Structure formats: C-alpha cells, structure tokens
Amino acid sequence: MTSLHYAAQAIHGIVVPDSTLARAITEFVRDTETELLFNHSSRVYFFGAIAGQLRGLNANPELLYAATMFHDIGLMPSYSSTELRFEVDGANAARDFLQSYRLDPADIEKVWTGIALHTTPGIPEFMDPVIALTTAGVEMDVLGLTYDRFSAEIREAVVAAYPRTPDFKEDIIQAFYDGIKHKPATTFGNVKADVIADKEPHSHRGNFCSLIRCSHWHG
Template identity: 80%
Template sequence: MTVTLPPAISGINIPDTALTRAITEYIRDIETELLFNHSSRVYFFAALAGQNRGLSFNAELLYAATMFHDIGLMPSHSSPNLRFEVDGANAALAFLQSYHIDPSDIEKVWTGIALHTTPGIPQFMHPIIALTTAGVEMDVLGLSYKDYPDNIREAVVAAFPRTPAFKEDIIQSFYDGIKHKPETTFGNVKADVLADKDPHFHRGNFCSIIRCSHWAG
C-alpha cells in the first residue's frame, strides 16, 4: 500500500522512514477514520508544541506514541480488564519490538501512551511523554488552542479533517471502546465518559474502598 505523506506544517512533517510508513499503514488499517485522523492531528500538535517549547525529541518515537495512543479503543486491541491506555501502550511495545527499536526508547513510547489521560504528571517527564499528552489535550480538549495561530490549526485540520460533530463523535468513540470494562476507568478521566453516556454507571469511590477494606481501624 502506498503511503502519501502530507506536506510539512510550519516546518513539522512526518519523517519519511520505513518505521513511520509501517505505523501509518498499521493504524490506518485498524482504526476508524475518526481515530486515525485524530491521532495524526495529535502528532502535528505535539510536534509543534515541542518546537514552540524548544524541546529536542525523536520525531519517529513521537509519531509512534501519538499514532498508537488510542488503538486500545479498538475491539481488536482491547483487553477484558486493562485500561485502554495500557492496551495501546502494549500494542505499541509489541510493534516497536518487531522493528528492534531500543528498549529504552520503547519505554518512553509506552509511558507516553499509558499516561496520556493522566493530567498533571506527563509535562514533567521526557519530551516524548510530555508532548504526547500535549497533543491529545490540544486536539480533544483545546487546552492550548490559542497557542497555535489560526493558519497552523487550519493546515493541520485540512490535512486530517475533524468530523462536523467531532466533540460528540470522539466522546462516543471513547465510550464504545471502554463500556465493556467500566472498572478500568476508576481514578481517571474516562469515568466521566461513562457517567455521561450510561445513566446506570456508578463510578468507584476511593474513600469507600478505604472504609471497606479488611483493616480494622
């Protein structure tokens, strides 16, 4: 299959390597168009954030982390009892191992994916980890929306379009990917998705777990 790379955006492009081409084909074959385009935008927003912050990062590794970050939402890569973030991280690990990537680099990608829904921590870690979350937060939450000029945002969306109702579409996609294992959302933001979509969902309560433990006092 021929992979057509988009033009550079403000000096940022997808590295034209065997690894990135293989990642593109793999993710495009498995994910929905919604998630593939979302993940591609996340890469550009992440790399642009790195450029703006003056960070040094390996673009191939960042591409791997951003493109695999939501694959755990797909039935083919969803485990019965692990957080979808861990499913995605494990999928990236297996893929990168098949390309004999350095284990320390794979660990950065794994951690970036595993922590991408855990705010307040990734920004203090390695650029691959920090930027993966930054890209996700920009495309889904718009947290740094005003940090990107209009023409840059428009160029990224032109290359990888958002659906007309992307906000609701991505929430539905999250729900579809985690509704079969609600217990895995304890303590993370995806519990909000289940609460929004399922009127019968009861989120876990940290204090209740403490009080109901086997300890006497």
C-alpha cells in the same frame, strides 16, 4: 491525496517522518483504526510536535509519531482486553509492534509510557519530551486546552490535512465510550470515568474513599 494518507507537506516545519518505521506505523494504524481515530491521532502528532517547538522540547520524531499514532488503538476491539485500561492496551500494542523493529528498549519504554499516561494529566508534562508531547497533542486536539497558543494558520493547516468530523466532539466521546463500555472498572482514577458517567447517568463509579473505608483494616 486523501486524509487517510500521511501529509507530505510540512506544517510549521513538521512532517511525518519519512522512514520505514513511520510508513509501517501509518499503514498499520490506518488499517486498524476508524478514519475518525486515524485522523485524530495524526492531528495529535502535529499538535504535539508543534507544541514541542513552542515549549523548546525536542522529541525524537519517530518515537513521538509512534506514541501519538498508537495512543488510541486500545479502543479498537482487536486490541482491547477485558481487564486492562485501554491506554495500557494501546501501550502494549505499540511495544509489541516496535519490538519487531529492534528499537532500543529504553526508547520503546518512552513510547509505552507516553501512551499509558496520556489520560493522566499533571504528570506527563514533567517527563521525557516524547511522553510530555503525546499528552500535549491529545490535550490540544480533544480538549483545546492550548488552542490560543496555536495560530489560526497552524490549526487550519492541520485540520485541512486530517479533517475533524462535523461533530467531532460528540463523535470522539462516543468512540471513547464504545472502546471502554465493556470494562468500566478500568476507568477508575482517570478521566475516562467521566465518559461512562456521561453515557450511563445511572452508573456508579468507583470511589476512592469508599475503597479505604471498606478495606479489611480495622482502623
């Protein structure tokens, strides 16, 4: 079994849901994303689900799997718009995909919101577990914010199933940049503005105070 196939074994009691929908999600994302992003998204699912155990949050596994696996699909050219945040592109792609499976619209909305807010810290943690744990998984795999809350055994098992590249930190920053460099204005107000600034040191990011001062209001 290669890293491109979902793990059959449980990791801390967590498995990829064994359902028609989950298998379709796996196949779709595996065929659409790079191996880097597929493995990253898979780790995000496991870290998010295990974070749920640690926090006492119960998320529907299929919905959490959908949100975590689709969360970066907006970085791919085939799903990247010219004017929307990549997070919204990914959320829209997930919604279109899930609608064909006749899910409850309220459940689809949870997935949409989980993807759309996964780079907006400080808010998702107070929302539905699907939304909160999508961000929790991202924060663990990309930023390592909760690294010490996961045992070495858990971390090693997740990475063994879905390997990190030897230079994942730089690779994922590059993947972010490649997916958003054609629409830097969409990073205004979220963490991806830092990616543009890192790769384009002479770029001028949007400034909230400047927008206020340059508005059409007289005072």
